[in-house]
Amino acid sequence: MRWDGEVxxxxxxxxxxxxxxxxxTVIELWCRSREGxxxxxxxxxxxxxxxISESQTIxxxxxxxxxxxVSQMSEVTEPPILVGEKLSQDxxxxxxxxxMIKDTRFVRNLRKRLIExxxxxxxxxxxxxxxxxxxxDLGPHIATDGEVLWAGPRAPxxxxxxxxxxxxxxxxxxxxxxxxxxxxxxMVVSCDIGExxxxxxxxxxxxxxxxxxETSVRHNTILCAAVVVARGEERTEHEFRGPEKEILEGMTRxxxxxxxxxxxxxxxxxxxxxxxLERAEENAGRSKFEQAALCGWGRVPAVxxxxxxxxxxxxxxxxxxxxxxIPMDAWWQVRQxxxxxxxxxxxVANLLWPESxxxxxxxxxxxxxxxxxxxxPDEVMEYCVRDTHLPLxxxxxxxxxxxxxxxxxxxxxxxxxAATGTTSQWIDSLVIRLADKExxxxxxxxxxxxxxxxxxxxxxxxxxxxLKPWVAVLDFKSMYPSIMISQNICSTTxxxxxxxxxxxxxxxxxxxxxxxxxxxxxxxPRLLSKLMEQRDYHKTELKKARESGDEEAVFLHDQLxxxxxxxxxxxxxxxxxxxxxxxxxxxxxxITEWARHNIRTIIENVEKGGHNVxxxxxxxxxxxxxxxxxxxINKPPDDSLVYSDWLAAKEETLRTGNRLAEKFTKExxxxxxxxxxxAFFSHGAKKRYVGRVVWPREEMLIRGYEVRxxxxxxxxxxxxxxxxxxxxxxxEWSAVEMSKAVIDDVRGxxxxxxxxxxxxxxKGSLRRDGRVDFHKVYKNPDSLPYVRAAKQRIEAGLGxxxxxxxxxxxxxxxxxxxxxxxxxxxxxxxxxxEYDPExxxxxxxxxxxxxxxxFHWNAKELLEGTRQQSIFDF
DNA sequence: CAGGTATCCTAC
DNA sequence: TAAGGTAGGATACCTG
Numbered sequence: 001m002r003w004d005g006e007v008x009x010x011x012x013x014x015x016x017x018x019x020x021x022x023x024x025t026v027i028e029l030w031c032r033s034r035e036g037x038x039x040x041x042x043x044x045x046x047x048x049x050x051x052i053s054e055s056q057t058i059x060x061x062x063x064x065x066x067x068x069x070v071s072q073m074s075e076v077t078e079p080p081i082l083v084g085e086k087l088s089q090d091x092x093x094x095x096x097x098x099x100m101i102k103d104t105r106f107v108r109n110l111r112k113r114l115i116e117x118x119x120x121x122x123x124x125x126x127x128x129x130x131x132x133x134x135x136x137d138l139g140p141h142i143a144t145d146g147e148v149l150w151a152g153p154r155a156p157x158x159x160x161x162x163x164x165x166x167x168x169x170x171x172x173x174x175x176x177x178x179x180x181x182x183x184x185x186x187m188v189v190s191c192d193i194g195e196x197x198x199x200x201x202x203x204x205x206x207x208x209x210x211x212x213x214e215t216s217v218r219h220n221t222i223l224c225a226a227v228v229v230a231r232g233e234e235r236t237e238h239e240f241r242g243p244e245k246e247i248l249e250g251m252t253r254x255x256x257x258x259x260x261x262x263x264x265x266x267x268x269x270x271x272x273x274x275x276x277l278e279r280a281e282e283n284a285g286r287s288k289f290e291q292a293a294l295c296g297w298g299r300v301p302a303v304x305x306x307x308x309x310x311x312x313x314x315x316x317x318x319x320x321x322x323x324x325x326i327p328m329d330a331w332w333q334v335r336q337x338x339x340x341x342x343x344x345x346x347x348v349a350n351l352l353w354p355e356s357x358x359x360x361x362x363x364x365x366x367x368x369x370x371x372x373x374x375x376x377p378d379e380v381m382e383y384c385v386r387d388t389h390l391p392l393x394x395x396x397x398x399x400x401x402x403x404x405x406x407x408x409x410x411x412x413x414x415x416x417x418a419a420t421g422t423t424s425q426w427i428d429s430l431v432i433r434l435a436d437k438e439x440x441x442x443x444x445x446x447x448x449x450x451x452x453x454x455x456x457x458x459x460x461x462x463x464x465x466x467l468k469p470w471v472a473v474l475d476f477k478s479m480y481p482s483i484m485i486s487q488n489i490c491s492t493t494x495x496x497x498x499x500x501x502x503x504x505x506x507x508x509x510x511x512x513x514x515x516x517x518x519x520x521x522x523x524x525p526r527l528l529s530k531l532m533e534q535r536d537y538h539k540t541e542l543k544k545a546r547e548s549g550d551e552e553a554v555f556l557h558d559q560l561x562x563x564x565x566x567x568x569x570x571x572x573x574x575x576x577x578x579x580x581x582x583x584x585x586x587x588x589x590x591i592t593e594w595a596r597h598n599i600r601t602i603i604e605n606v607e608k609g610g611h612n613v614x615x616x617x618x619x620x621x622x623x624x625x626x627x628x629x630x631x632x633i634n635k636p637p638d639d640s641l642v643y644s645d646w647l648a649a650k651e652e653t654l655r656t657g658n659r660l661a662e663k664f665t666k667e668x669x670x671x672x673x674x675x676x677x678x679a680f681f682s683h684g685a686k687k688r689y690v691g692r693v694v695w696p697r698e699e700m701l702i703r704g705y706e707v708r709x710x711x712x713x714x715x716x717x718x719x720x721x722x723x724x725x726x727x728x729x730x731x732e733w734s735a736v737e738m739s740k741a742v743i744d745d746v747r748g749x750x751x752x753x754x755x756x757x758x759x760x761x762x763k764g765s766l767r768r769d770g771r772v773d774f775h776k777v778y779k780n781p782d783s784l785p786y787v788r789a790a791k792q793r794i795e796a797g798l799g800x801x802x803x804x805x806x807x808x809x810x811x812x813x814x815x816x817x818x819x820x821x822x823x824x825x826x827x828x829x830x831x832x833x834e835y836d837p838e839x840x841x842x843x844x845x846x847x848x849x850x851x852x853x854x855f856h857w858n859a860k861e862l863l864e865g866t867r868q869q870s871i872f873d874f
Numbered sequence: 875c876a877g878g879t880a881t882c883c884t885a886c
Numbered sequence: 887t888a889a890g891g892t893a894g895g896a897t898a899c900c901t902g
């Protein structure tokens with residue numbers, strides 16, 4: 001029986017099968033169909049391989065090394081096949097041979113042996129699933145037509161009915177083509193590589209499961225758990241209580257029944273997942289079979305041979321690996337996209353849904369969970385269920401899943417690689433498939449020449465302290481990608497010998513030269529131009545869809561254009577890194593060389609043209625417009641006499657911006673007029689400035705200052721913001737007075753402690769017993785206020801997971817190190833700590849004084865101004 | 875108390 | 887033993 005349809009690949013893996021005479025490798029693709037069914041595709045027909053070439057010989061003469069020796073190696077299935085000439089990493093062209101391998105597990109060994117006997121080895125470190133997508137030029141969305149080997153109750157009914165009561169036969173047929181048995185999915189479909197093809201991206205109806213554990217503070221045991229499954233708009237709740245073993249069994253059964261693609265929760269990476277594993281081991285003893293029943297969440301049959309893939313496991317470092325599914329911690333998503341001041345679930349819920357009381361109501365004291373559980377288990381359970389819904393709400397709000405899917409579509413990877421992979425994996429996916437097409441050998445990671453010292457980065461212009469009226473801000477559109485395109489920068493176009501052709505693109509400081517675009521187009525420039533076109537396409541389609549009111553298309557194209565942007569911006573970083581497979585030390589260095597050259601040349605020319613360049617950073621430039629000297633910077637009312645003066649100044653600034661953009665834009669370096677400011681202010685430090693934007697919208701622009709920083713405290717942020725408003729309105733005196741008043745308030749303890757919470761992220765190394773070791777990551781952990789605060793949280797039973805932000809109040813700065821108290825009010829509802837007024841007064845004065853110093857009011861004076869008042873206090 | 879070191883966070 | 891980059895500001899702690 002056959003099934004055809006479109007699916008999105010969640011993740012993939014491979015298994016060896018067949019016989020020693022006829023070894024085969026099947027690729028397992030865990031997918032979700034367009035209609036919502038979970039499908040395991042078992043793909044046969046592709047064999048693992050790598051490529052070899054001679055280290056020395058050039059050209060297409062017969063190899064001096066023996067291909068016969070390679071043929072005889074036990075891991076190799078047939079004599080190497082000549083694939084033709086390919087461009088090697090060192091810039092030379094050589095014959096390359098494909099070596100077919102019995103099993104992916106032998107690759108590492110074979111690689112080593114081939115290198116030992118003098119071969120150059122390429123295309124030898126690519127995961128087999130990636131190989132499938134590369135060779136067939138597939139993305140995550142594919143169409144397939146295959147043989148149905150199993151259809152469960154949730155499969156289309158005409159299929160499901162055929163398999164009723166035939167589990168054993170189905171499992172056997174699956175094993176016959178290389179699968180491991182009855183996968184816990186709606187359907188298992190077998191196909192050949194010829195039966196897969198690309199499909200246009202569509203919004204996949206993924207299923208997400210969220211879970212939360214309530215654990216004993218004293219014994220680390222699980223008291224109860226909740227699971228919420230989101231299938232489309234529908235959510236189902238599940239509660240688990242009773243003996244710990246039954247809780248674990250129940251959850252595992254549910255995961256396998258519901259068969260989600262994503263697993264989420266708040267802090268699951270560092271808390272819930274490790275805890276599930278640890279408790280499963282504790283309850284199951286040594287029996288691996290028992291362990292699988294307690295934590296076998298992987299999307300593979302619950303059989304002995306699958307022990308490894310059944311359990312969640314921590315991949316080399318941070319990310320979790322759960323076969324066939326994607327663990328996605330809502331905490332990490334929040335952190336990356338929202339950057340909240342504090343990261344507790346309570347704080348984030350409050351931030352996102354300030355109106356919704358039920359999401360933040362606090363009625364359980366998590367630090368006394370044992371007592372709470374004993375006294376009122378029903379309320380604890382309710383609290384647990386509510387906290388299980390929140391991660392789903394958060395992911396939906398941040399559109400995390402949709403964004404990963406769009407990135408996967410653009411980078412042509414599985415959704416898993418988009419969600420948990422590294423930027424170099426995304427770039428690999430595009431670059432390798434083009435390299436294969438263009439006869440360019442694919443070197444292994446870490447195989448090229450490596451650089452030890454840093455490359456020079458962007459240029460940052462000095463900034464004078466003070467207020468500058470009427471400034472036009474311009475910047476280069478996608479500066480680094482544009483440079484890479486226009487200079488044809490790529491490891492395949494880098495000139496490695498002494499030849500100096502007229503046509504070469506030579507970097508300004510002479511570090512590198514690249515062959516011209518006409519001679520050979522680099523892989524990277526071509527990919528980047530395509531991505532630029534693709535982004536323009538999605539933007540056009542987005543506009544069209546908006547006009548026609550097609551909301552689904554609006555959503556899709558918006559996600560896709562954003563994903564293209566993310567991907568394009570990742571190129572420079574990867575190619576400037578010291579270890580990427582297609583990089584060379586000169587690549588990154590020459591990109592920034594051109595960047596510095598371009599911006600400096602423009603600064604010079606703008607200044608020659610009589611304009612004052614106020615500031616510049618890497619790809620942006622702030623230029624003063626030449627307006628009438630007494631032009632107002634504050635927008636007067638429409639009917640005011642000076643309104644026309646303000647308007648004239650604004651228009652002159654727009655003219656300046658547009659004129660400069662036109663004048664300095666050249667092929668491959670497009671200078672865009674970004675914003676017009678009626679005033680620009682900096683106290684004289686690079687990367688710290690503010691501006692009042694008057695075009696294209698009206699708003700205040702703040703960069704770098706404490707206002708932008710998540711480790712500032714609320715009072716400082718709000719005071720400084722207010723100060724900037726005044727400064728940008730030419731009311732410096734008021735700014736100073738206002739600051740003094742605030743400093744005075746803090747000294748008089750008239751400020752609420754919640755406005756004084758300082759918070760910073762704190763690292764740590766998680767030990768097997770669940771405790772955190774700070775010495776591994778910090779030289780002198782106890783000298784750091786956030787480590788001291790983290791320790792207090794742990795002490796209080798509130799939990800701390802490495803990497804999270806920790807909030808604290810300084811209660812006495814006279815001690816050394818200063819005394820701090822962790823902020824636990826959000827979570828425990830306790831009384832806030834009593835703060836040290838002098839400390840906060842001083843910190844405010846320092847930060848604000850740095851700014852007022854531009855008007856000759858320093859920190860000391862801000863503090864002194866208040867002293868007179870405190871004399872009266874006595 | 876000046877200066878150096880460790881650390882975090884941001885701009886681009 | 888895993889991996890996008892550099893430039894830059896600021897704070898707390900420690901040392902001599």
